[in-house]
Amino acid sequence: MRHLVLEDWSRKESWLHARDPRAKLMAAVALLLAIGTSPAGSPSRLAGYALLLLAGVIIADLPVRGVWLRACVVLPFAGVFGVLAWLAGEPGRAAAVGVKSYLSAWTLVLLAATTPLPALLRGLASFGVPRFLLIVIQLLYRYLFVIAEQAHHMRLAAASRGGGFRLRSRQGWRAGAGAVATLFARSHARAEAIHRAMLARGYRGEFPLASPPRFGLGDALLSLWASAAAAALRLA
Amino acid sequence: MEPLIEVQGLHFRYDSGPEVLRGVNFRLFPGESVALLGPNGSGKTTFVLHLNGLLRGEGLVRVCGLPTRPEHLPSIRRKVGILFQDPDEQLFMPTVLEDAAFGPLNLGLDPPRALHAAQEALALTGMSAAWHKAPYHLSAGEKRRAALAGVLAMRPEILVLDEPTTYLDPPGRRELADLLRRLPQAKLVVTHDATFACATTTRAVFFREGRIESEGPTAELIRRLGWDERLPPAEPAP
CATH class of the missing domain: 1.10.287 (Helix Hairpins)
Incomplete structure (x- = not known):
């Protein structure tokens, strides 16, 4: 059985892999918000987000090209909206839609490639999903x-x-x-x-949690640093 | 001696289909290991699903003195651990450790005690090193042992194993037989594997068309029925 590449990546060992899923979720949400609300026509800001994500990929010891390729999955969908914006006479907005969609997909690929799905689901559960x-x-x-x-x-x-x-x-x-x-x-x-x-095995309608995740200093640092960097880029 | 399992006149049919169990009478005593033999479709698996109330037919099924009525099912499911034929159906949690802890957590143990019980069971089945793995990363033999750990973590008094040698290679079967011999629980082993039945049980019952047709010491019954392809069937008595 061939397993998903992302699944294999998520089982690697790095500083980023070792972080609590909640910290990575907070960092990803902050970055997605910053990317999503950035106005069109600010290429240096978008380049800043890309550098942040690239740093994440390098820290996590993931193959850069592989991550870039997997983030391309969003381009066909973003392309439709980009073409519509282009036809409406807004080439700047068309480019921004494409780049922002790609950066958002990159963020999610990085999150999934550094967090095994069970841990990600536990993180989401603790946020009330x-x-x-x-x-x-x-x-x-x-x-x-x-x-x-x-x-x-x-x-x-x-x-x-x-x-x-x-x-x-x-x-x-x-x-x-x-x-x-x-x-x-x-x-x-x-x-x-x-x-x-x-x-x-005694199931009565609930899946009890065996091990609640622990939030440490490194996790707090990651979420704070990533959120601060995303906010600084957005407000610059 | 009081039997751990007592079944009298058990009848069962799925919806409006034909009768699958047609008056089964059976007893399992403490410390016993019994093989359930019989052709495909003879009702063996249907029978064992009655032993912890997963199916309910007409007749008496009593486990450790408790009839399998809804109010007794939590206690009965604590006492009877079933290892299902396909381990993929039993390993539904994201990791091996979480899967082994699923039963103890449902029994009401707090997470540290449930994890401790799960780790003990994984050690017993030789799966400690794979605690963090996802079930789809395991080999067939490892899946079987991980599934058994999930059952043992509940510390049952009776082990019911449905075709436990399916998907196992000969060394895997030998390892499983050795492990089962070391476990103190009473056992009920549904199997087509005559060698495995002889290695793990002392008594056997033979199912045919929803009834227990014959029973006796495992090796003798297997020989009498010609159930082992390596052995010629015994001459019928004059």
Whole structure:
């Protein structure tokens, strides 16, 4: 099973990785607010945010190019709004939409690449995000890998019999649709089995927390320093 | 001696389907290890799901003297630990340690005591070093041991293991058999693996079409039924 690159990055060891998820969440929110509210036509300010993020990537010992590439995921969506602004005769705003969206995505990639999802969810829980929503995300993330592995096995099985889920042929569409239906049915059955396994271990509708996170001096420093830097750039 | 588990005349059907259990009578005594053998679809898994109230049919099911009525289920689920066939269905928490602590926390232990119980169980199953790992980073054998740790952390009096050797290679099966022999709990092992059944249990019951068809000492029953492909079936008595 191939794991997500971000998942592997999030398990690395660095000063930034070791920080409490709440500190990283606070820093990320401060940076996102500063980026989002920066007016168009301030390239030096946007360059300042980029330098901050670059420092984060270097401190976390992440591959710079890999992080840049992953942040590009937002560009197709931002591009639509950029083109609309361009057509409306506002090229400056079009560029700002693209750059700000890219910097925001970079912030989130850095957050996800330095914080394993379980820790991130714990951090969100302590900020009052509904537990039910977090449990759904947690289970979805946990079983995404299992379902992806099943899909991979089904694709191999189809390929080994000379078929596949190629969408160029009618047969490929039929096979793909059948595979999706099978995955859905299996996932439904698995959900029931997971619920049974939870009940068997005393589940009564709540996911108790085993280890509440601890907020130390380094965590306070990170959140304060990142927030101050973002605010200083925004107000400069 | 009072039985830990007592089942009398248990009948069960899923919704309006055919009857899956058709009058099962069974007893498990303290310290016993019993194998549940039988062909696929004979009702073994359905039967064990009754033992901590996950399914409820007609008839009597009593665990440590308590009938499996809703008011007794929290106590019964503390006493009966079930290891399910697919460990991916049992390891639903983000990390191995959190998963092992899930049961103790549900029992009402405070987090430090729950974590202590989880760490003890992980040590018992040889999974201490993997406490921080996500379940999808584990091998099949590690998943099985992590799932067993989650059950043992609740300190059950009875262990029910549903096809515990599925996905395990021969060394993994041997390790699991060694581990089970060291555990003091009474055990009920659903398995198709005759070697594993002989290694871990002393008595066996054979399910067929929702009933217990025969029972006896494990090795003898397996031989009598021709259930071990390495051994020729015993000659029928004249």
